[in-house]
Amino acid sequence: MVKVIASSVRKGxxxxxxxxxxxxxxxxxxxxxxxxxxxxxxxxxxxDGVKVSERYRTTEQVERAFVEDREHTFLYExxxxxxxxxxxSYDQLVMSAEDIGDQKAYLQEGMAVMLSIxxxxxxxxxxxxxxILEITETExxxxxQTASSSYKPALLSNGVxxxxxxxxxxxxxxVIATEDGSYVERAKD
Numbered sequence: 001m002v003k004v005i006a007s008s009v010r011k012g013x014x015x016x017x018x019x020x021x022x023x024x025x026x027x028x029x030x031x032x033x034x035x036x037x038x039x040x041x042x043x044x045x046x047x048d049g050v051k052v053s054e055r056y057r058t059t060e061q062v063e064r065a066f067v068e069d070r071e072h073t074f075l076y077e078x079x080x081x082x083x084x085x086x087x088x089s090y091d092q093l094v095m096s097a098e099d100i101g102d103q104k105a106y107l108q109e110g111m112a113v114m115l116s117i118x119x120x121x122x123x124x125x126x127x128x129x130x131x132i133l134e135i136t137e138t139e140x141x142x143x144x145q146t147a148s149s150s151y152k153p154a155l156l157s158n159g160v161x162x163x164x165x166x167x168x169x170x171x172x173x174x175v176i177a178t179e180d181g182s183y184v185e186r187a188k189d
Contacts, residue, residue: 002064006039006056009064012124014046014116016063017054021046023116023124025101029058046123049098067116067123074111082107084115084122093122105158106131106178127178132187133157135172138164151183 009015013024022043031037037058044051056062072084072093081094082104093115097104099122106127107113116124138154151163162176164183173187 002066003061004064005058006041006060006062007037007058009039009041009062012116012126014065014067014118014123015041015043016065017043021065021118021123022052025051046118065118067118069114069116069126071112072115072122074107074109074113076109077104077107084113087112093117095122095125099123100125103127103178105160105181106176129178130175130184131178132173132189133160133176135164135168135170135174137170138168154183 007029009024009027011024011026013027015022015024022045024041024043026040026042028040029037030040039056039058041054041056042051043054070086073087075083075085075092077083081096082100084093084095085091086093095115100107103125108131111128111131113128114126115122116126134157135154136157139152152166153161154164154168155161156176160181162181162183164174168174168183168186173189175184175187176182177184
């Protein structure tokens with residue numbers, strides 16, 4: 001176990017709180033004009049999936065569990081869960097849909113991801129920052145609409161809704177940020 005200050009905790013970190021392991025879902029630092037700065041941490045208990053929200057003073061010490069981050073390749077999803085393979089040893093790990101959460105929409109076959117492994121069990125996943133997806137449907141361009149106007153809604157090939165610039169048509173491949181599902185740019189291919 002390593003003690004770190006609360007303000008350095010990030011999404012995907014694994015904390016040891018009272019002997020139980022928690023994976024961090026979100027971590028935000030708040031610096032009010034008056035009073036002590038605090039870090040709000042939303043986390044999920046690994047053993048039973050219970051979500052917990054904690055507030056720490058930003059200088060308070062929290063225990064970070066030793067977790068090995070190793071690259072794995074996403075293979076497929078079935079009734080057991082999501083299957084990943086270590087490209088070096090060919091060992092396979094399975095993660096449940098609850099462990100992956102809403103990130104499962106961005107998983108693509110053959111994608112390289114970072115898995116956080118604690119005592120041989122995959123407990124957290126870190127996707128690449130960007131993925132390339134195809135626009136399956138979007139509103140047509142309105143003639144006379146300026147390029148600086150607001151974005152229009154679009155449906156991606158993975159079923160997620162996002163907003164794209166007016167010039168993007170259905171069938172266009174675009175780069176999407178996996179963190180929040182936002183449009184980054186048109187794909188270069």
